[in-house]
Amino acid sequence: MKIWYCFTPLITYVADTPEELIIACATMNSLPVTIATCGDFGDPIQHPPCDGSSTLANITAIITSILPSDLIVFFKACKHYNLNGVNLPFWRNWFAANPSSFLIPELLHHLHKMFWDHDHLWCTTVVGSQEIDFRFVLLQVWTDHHNVQWYIIGVIAGAAPTDFISAIRALMEFKYLTEAPHFTKKQVVHLDCCLKVFHWLKQSIVDTGAWWGKGGGDKPWAIPKLELLQGVVPSIYSHGTVMQWSTDPTEHVHIRVVKEPSRAGNNHNYDAQVCRHLDRRDKVECFDLILQIYDPTLMKMTVDKAAGNFSLPDLCPAVSDHLN
Template identity: 45%
Template sequence: MPADCPNCLRQFKDASGVTRHLSQPRTTCHRWQDDLISIAELLNRHKPPEMQPDSPISVLMEDLSHSSDESFDDPVWWNEVAFDWDADVEMEYGGGITPAQSNIITFNGTAKVYQAGETFLDRFNLDACAPQCRNNIYYPFTSRVEWDMAKYLLCSSLSMAKIDEFLKLDSTTQVVHLYFCDTLDCIEMLFNHLFFANKLDLTPQRIYETAEHLSHLPAGAMLLGVIVSLDKTNITNMTGGRVAHPLLLSLTNIKMEHRNKASNHGFLLAVLLPVVEFIHPTKRMQTILNDRLIHECLDIELEPLKQAARLGHMMSDPVGNLHLCYTPIAAYIVDTPEALMLACVRGLMSHLTLATFKNFGDPFRHPARQGATTLAQLDSIAVDPNDLQHYFAACKDDRLSGVSKPFWRNWPLAEPSVFLTPDALHHWHRQFYVHNLKWCLAIMGKKELDFRYSVLQPVVGLCHFKSGVSKLKQVTRWAQHDLQCYIVGVIAGAATPSFVIAICALSDFRYLSQSPIISEAT
């Protein structure tokens, strides 16, 4: 049966083990007893002698002998009784006292407590990294993904040398390069170009939103509307597959007939956006990462123009006059897919209104998609944007694309529903080729429609479709333009009058929509 030592409480298998333990002369139990004996002998040798009346120690001992036990606990009593312990006192060594007969008195008034101390938790919160930890519990890691990777490496069987070798690997297979000029310098060069001396409108002539914008600016300020154009361009189609993503800048103050003429160089190449391929296994996540990269690049490139839109910037016109200029964004010319990306909404959505694909057939215009609405929806998402998949899932209810920081969020007077211009190619002309032409083929048949197009008299300046139109592929915008010019005359007499009227009305709408001035009469 197990037994314990009565002195050191060490456990043994049985009582005989305890006996052998106690019989050992050099055990810890005997050393403890020897220490007690030594202390007792020391106390006996230094027993206080018979005190002299005038000795300070004798006075204290006399007071102690006449005091009650409760007085020992009174701190006032200890403050009143004091003597010099270092005084030269003669002692006569006589009979001793045992430890059991001595009184242990706690000396009060020591170990005073002061305020404003610090615990370990206080010192932990005073760390220089504490503010970052409040915003990111995984600091110094940027996200839980990095923290999980670090935890995995530490808990794995890899040696520190192997971990160092792993961490030295490149995080990307290809370095991302962003080439850009100072966008404010580009705008200033256009404004100061001598070629545009008599081609600039320094004062708005037709006032719509411009008047509201000017009311927010100081007196005498000038508004330089920035036009941004962005589109991918294939450099090599057959070999290499090289793609460029240029960004061009221009001014609304330059008259349209001069700005849109390529030989006048009214658009300046300011930026070459990076074209990268992400290695995320999910195709949709690759698209989100690419959209975020474009917004981040635009945020960097267009920051000088944002500063000028907030604070103004002094610029010289072509004749040397200085003007205090503000640079809000007036137009962003892109195709529909890029417009959805810039508006931070998903596909099957309108980037100009709140309508979804289910509402595209409604006979009324839905409310405009305001930038404040999109920013409020982004702020309401409580998921970490770095957690890509969960953040994208949280954007589902509002049909957002997963971009957390739109480039236009801090650009004064920037409104996506205003500066994102209609896409005439995809909204109007492609509508004819994808829908209207297919309707005509279904009504008349491929053979009849091809025959009617093939027998048309060739006209200088227009395409001649001698082989018909049913097998056309990779149609250019000029070919689509010429198809629309012929369509009403081609189907006349072969289709019903109501169908011809519908096609004619759609053609009239596409024609009138290109007018620079649209009034109630038109």
């Protein structure tokens, strides 16, 4: 008899940046996948990975002398190692699970949201909000989030310095090339080249006054998402295309489970109203399912909007009486 030791590997965990920091037990001034801190975020290189075993070793070293229940002292000791105070990460006993490996770039938060948090603001600062709005009006397109990204280079052309436009264009080209469904070796090299061009020209963004960073000085690029872009090419080699990993399902669940119930309330007793809304919607959906199981024709009802009456077939008088 042969005994096989089987386990489920943790290949990827798709999340936004704050969630990744929590998973990796890292603080806000560091990264979940590398040892880089806020002073290194603008470097044009990828820093060494933050290995999960090192994180667990640091947590163990702190716990040997300080109890996690002593919160103030424990958190203070964790900050020395750029840890956020989580002492029992869920992946600690998961064989071969390493945050620097399974936390990968994601299109929505790491690329598209970065455009609205930074690229769009840089362009607005240099060109001016009124001028950008006027130029978008001339395009005669519906100005939604997608179109702003598509046309931003053409919109700022002629109204911003050449190096500034080239830097934004290189960054935008990097983001759109990342969405490719498949890659050749030549395409990956071109993708990496786009990011290098941006770092070569990014000083023009500072020179125009569009960005000085929170602290300014010699290291103005304290942008975590900018440093995370260094992991896109390695992620393509190790996990395949970035397009296949998405937070769209969870974001849509957030709309259905949180935003829609919130809009149905009156902004008082938020938690109780959301839970009540979800409970009632669940009961309605279960009731509809029972009707469909009993007889699909029962769902073919006509609604009189003026009177608010439901007309059901005479197949089930009890159900019809209940609804009416």
